[in-house]
Amino acid sequence: MSRRRLLGVSLAGAGGALLGLSGCGTASGSASAGTDHLSLWYWKGALSEKLLATARSSVPGVPGLKVRGAQMPSGEIDSKVRTSLAARAYVPDITVANSDNLATFFPDENEFLDLREFGAEKLRGQYLDWKWKACFTPSGRMIGFPLDAGPTALYYRRDLFQRAGLAYEPDDVAEAVSTWEKFITAGRALKTRGVFLVSNIGNVFQQAMLQSTRQFVDADNRFIGDQPHIRHAWDTAVEILRQGLAARVSDGTPDYNAAMSGSRIATMTTAVWAINGLKDTAPKTSGLWRLTRMPGGPANYGGSYMTLTRYCRDPERAFAFLTWLLSPANQLKSYQESALFPTTPAAYADPAMHQADPFFGGQRPIDVFGPAARNAPVVYFSPYEDTANTPFFQELTNVQTLGKNPEKAWRDAVDGAESALVRVGVS
Numbered sequence: 001m002s003r004r005r006l007l008g009v010s011l012a013g014a015g016g017a018l019l020g021l022s023g024c025g026t027a028s029g030s031a032s033a034g035t036d037h038l039s040l041w042y043w044k045g046a047l048s049e050k051l052l053a054t055a056r057s058s059v060p061g062v063p064g065l066k067v068r069g070a071q072m073p074s075g076e077i078d079s080k081v082r083t084s085l086a087a088r089a090y091v092p093d094i095t096v097a098n099s100d101n102l103a104t105f106f107p108d109e110n111e112f113l114d115l116r117e118f119g120a121e122k123l124r125g126q127y128l129d130w131k132w133k134a135c136f137t138p139s140g141r142m143i144g145f146p147l148d149a150g151p152t153a154l155y156y157r158r159d160l161f162q163r164a165g166l167a168y169e170p171d172d173v174a175e176a177v178s179t180w181e182k183f184i185t186a187g188r189a190l191k192t193r194g195v196f197l198v199s200n201i202g203n204v205f206q207q208a209m210l211q212s213t214r215q216f217v218d219a220d221n222r223f224i225g226d227q228p229h230i231r232h233a234w235d236t237a238v239e240i241l242r243q244g245l246a247a248r249v250s251d252g253t254p255d256y257n258a259a260m261s262g263s264r265i266a267t268m269t270t271a272v273w274a275i276n277g278l279k280d281t282a283p284k285t286s287g288l289w290r291l292t293r294m295p296g297g298p299a300n301y302g303g304s305y306m307t308l309t310r311y312c313r314d315p316e317r318a319f320a321f322l323t324w325l326l327s328p329a330n331q332l333k334s335y336q337e338s339a340l341f342p343t344t345p346a347a348y349a350d351p352a353m354h355q356a357d358p359f360f361g362g363q364r365p366i367d368v369f370g371p372a373a374r375n376a377p378v379v380y381f382s383p384y385e386d387t388a389n390t391p392f393f394q395e396l397t398n399v400q401t402l403g404k405n406p407e408k409a410w411r412d413a414v415d416g417a418e419s420a421l422v423r424v425g426v427s
Helices: 049-057 077-087 102-111 120-126 129-133 158-163 170-176 180-191 201-210 228-242 254-261 274-281 315-325 328-338 345-349 366-375 385-402 406-422
Strands: 038-043 067-072 094-098 145-157 267-271 289-292 300-308
Touching: 038 077, 038 315, 049 067, 049 315, 049 328, 077 094, 077 102, 094 102, 094 315, 102 300, 129 145, 129 300, 145 158, 145 170, 145 366, 158 180, 170 289, 180 228, 201 228, 201 267, 201 300, 201 385, 228 385, 228 406, 254 274, 267 274, 267 300, 289 366, 300 315, 328 345, 345 366, 385 406
Parallel strands: 038 067, 038 094
Antiparallel strands: 094 300, 145 267, 145 289, 145 300
């Protein structure tokens, strides 16, 4: 039900405490020691392969610099970085971190270089403000650099909305379902036509949470998952289930694919990166889908950062590589090649991002995702967010699949999160 993964423990618990490790780069532990290039770890699809091919020969504007990428499984890269840091050997000079995992490195922030030392602040105006702010640890060190973003939208079936007597053009739909309560009302009309509003309630819970600036743990390391902003997301999801508006199928399963292809589900509440997956899942529905603003407001779901580890052999030129790879021009190229949504708003004005998409009836996705990216809230993610939110998703699954009482499930989720957090030192 969640795209988020369980967080790893801090480096102090990943192979023994790291004694006295702080300060600037220590080249002897670099995975690139003894080579003519810097090492970069990433997962398939995280970066433009064409740009990486250029960097293998020579990074433009940085004479003599070569960067060689090593592809890792997306679910393993963070643990591999932790293992190499704990061993103080074979540490990548540069690595990619998923948006919901960068914060897991905050307790070990000194294992990464502060990018402000290399002039990062001079580039701040080129990037989305909320994305830039998310690069900083609570102590004020900048250990991440903006890669891509995941602005969200409501994907909806124009034909199914029209058939149910609902508003069906994007601007009209945005107004008609501007709140989650109005979204549920639309779901009741769709239900009369035998169509489900959503695939499952986990997606709704996730998106409603991401519209809040606060999540499960605050900046003072206190659990706040029992507060109204989480309860509102929970109640919204449960109400959709109570009214029979969810298909109760997990995304990516055969049942989900059949429901999407068979016109049984009218909407998706998700991010820009879901476009290609929808096209692959339900190709015969091309031309029937539209995009509009998310009920409840914009949010960001997904995206990544790049970091320089303290073992980086050549930090200044490695930072020059980051600024080249993640410049507005190259973020545009990455979007064209790999659908990595830019964190540089200047790219949004380029004609290449304003092409009509036949799958969405000729609509231009940037017209929806561009404003969503600009207006997403600045969200604080604690290193322990997934430790906290896992019980909530588990209990929502119990409500949806086992029929567990929602109030009992809520209490168990809160209790489970509090217990798990106490074990990692959260009050």
